[in-house]
Amino acid sequence: MLLDVQDLKVSFHSRDGVNEAVKGISFQLDEGKTLAIVGESGSGKSVTSMALTKLLPPEPQCRVSGKASLDGENLLDLSASEMRAVRGKQIAYIFQEPSTSLNPYYTVGNQIAEAIKFHRKEVSDVWAEVVKLLDQVGIRDPEKRAVDYPHQMSGGMKQRVMIAIALACQPRILVADEPTTALDVTIEAQIINLLKDLRARLNMSIILITHNFGIVDEFADDIAVMFRGEIVEAGPAESVLSNPQHPYTQALINCIPKMGTKQKRLPVVDYAELEK
Numbered sequence: 001m002l003l004d005v006q007d008l009k010v011s012f013h014s015r016d017g018v019n020e021a022v023k024g025i026s027f028q029l030d031e032g033k034t035l036a037i038v039g040e041s042g043s044g045k046s047v048t049s050m051a052l053t054k055l056l057p058p059e060p061q062c063r064v065s066g067k068a069s070l071d072g073e074n075l076l077d078l079s080a081s082e083m084r085a086v087r088g089k090q091i092a093y094i095f096q097e098p099s100t101s102l103n104p105y106y107t108v109g110n111q112i113a114e115a116i117k118f119h120r121k122e123v124s125d126v127w128a129e130v131v132k133l134l135d136q137v138g139i140r141d142p143e144k145r146a147v148d149y150p151h152q153m154s155g156g157m158k159q160r161v162m163i164a165i166a167l168a169c170q171p172r173i174l175v176a177d178e179p180t181t182a183l184d185v186t187i188e189a190q191i192i193n194l195l196k197d198l199r200a201r202l203n204m205s206i207i208l209i210t211h212n213f214g215i216v217d218e219f220a221d222d223i224a225v226m227f228r229g230e231i232v233e234a235g236p237a238e239s240v241l242s243n244p245q246h247p248y249t250q251a252l253i254n255c256i257p258k259m260g261t262k263q264k265r266l267p268v269v270d271y272a273e274l275e276k
Ligand SMILES: Nc1ncnc2c1ncn2[C@@H]1O[C@H](COP(=O)(O)OP(=O)(O)OP(=O)(O)O)[C@@H](O)[C@H]1O
Pocket: 012, 019, 021, 039, 040, 041, 042, 043, 044, 045, 046, 047, 048, 057, 211
């Protein structure tokens, strides 16, 4: 087992009180596998993934407890400088909105080169590696596009560049946090296919975070459903999708648009019913 998370808790503390964003969750991720964390907005998906590499605010604002063992080493015990080596090299992220993650003043090639220089000092021809990575994420004319600035690229291309930056570090785990919500559906499908292809070629493990069950199908090996800071249902993707047990999971699955059918209004989750 590559990653073993046990009883992870995250709470935010302010003058207004305590927000228990993650309430003691456990999950595992094997080498080369994809775990989808699915749940509505605010359920704690991003906070869970960011807690793994200390991307959250420091104490006393934010408290994290539990265990997150990567190859047997508890990531939550690492110092800030030890963590910098893990972030990127072991666990890399792609976030929802590529425009805000790319620096508008540098070419995309330069930004990929920075990641290579920081994490893989052994690479001698950095630019050749930049071009190779752009090619690998499906950007045509990679030599030419490498000197583009972010504003010269479409949203889908920027997301491919973000994936190239993540891959530049050769991470063991790629966390894709809502990687396609800012994109239209055809581009979304292309990005998901790209991630599938990269997973197969590079034997990467992926944590895919989404509130869309539609893109989980066929891509995830396992699914964990989060609801208000807890995992309410988890298991192999086929069984969760074909036989959801929790009413919240059932409601989410009913939201998946089906081809050829007219979209109904999203069903309203009856929270009072769930809390009984
Ligand atoms: N930096 C922060 N400071 C204080 N509270 C935070 C912070 N980040 C997240 N939270 C709170 O933690 C809870 C979980 O947020 P999180 O971002 O993990 O939700 P999410 O499941 O990723 O939602 P979405 O689908 O909208 O991205 C929310 O109540 C949120 O307000």
